[in-house]
Ligand SMILES: Nc1ncnc2c1ncn2[C@@H]1O[C@H](COP(=O)(O)OP(=O)(O)O)[C@@H](O)[C@H]1O
């Protein structure tokens with residue numbers, strides 16, 4: 568049976584989501600999480616290592632499924648999406664910035680960045696150019712990931728997520744490999760793009776300065792979600 572929410576304004580709604588990883592000793596990484604994310608809302612997710620941050624991002628990206636509870640997207644229960652629907656949602660609506668970049672080693676930075684746009688048949692070279700210039704990697708675009716620094720790979724991964732103008736950006740410690748100034752500059756760029764295109768943002772960060780650029784701060788403690796104020 569489809570679970571339909573009574574509220575209509577939410578983009579994403581988590582209703583008592585729990586996630587347990589099975590195993591000899593099962594790990595409950597998320598415990599009855601309730602959360603509503605409205606369109607264009609930007610929120611920072613704080614929490615110690617192992618608290619459940621990446622697990623939550625993976626659920627939001629439909630990379631993994633909750634063990635209990637409901638995840639609603641536009642008031643539809645995402646657990647009822649077919650594999651095709653889930654893939655198309657991920658491709659069209661989500662930009663994921665992974666903790667370890669996930670750039671394809673056999674493609675140049677430019678090819679890595681434009682791949683999602685090509686999959687969607689919506690190339691925007693002007694946006695690619697302006698973002699690369701802003702991020703300071705415009706003259707590195709024709710190099711392979713192993714030919715640039717970790718920080719430059721990270722910036723390419725950020726641009727890759729932004730250029731397709733998704734509805735939601737999920738960023739797992741997007742500034743972890745950048746120095747403080749560069750990190751804040753990149754976070755500023757992400758926020759600017761999100762505001763321009765009405766993109767929602769969930770950003771895992773350990774930086775209080777980066778967290779302050781978001782409209783709302785949340786903290787995960789041992790799988791439970793709290794407002795951080
Ligand atoms: N695939 C997995 N299998 C089993 N346990 C996992 C898996 N992924 C994460 N965990 C466990 O779930 C908890 C939360 O992990 P994670 O979401 O990665 O935390 P964070 O991103 O906050 O560091 C940790 O105890 C971690 O060891």
Ligand SMILES: [Mg+2]
Pocket residue numbers: 620621622666739
């Ligand atoms: Mg993590």
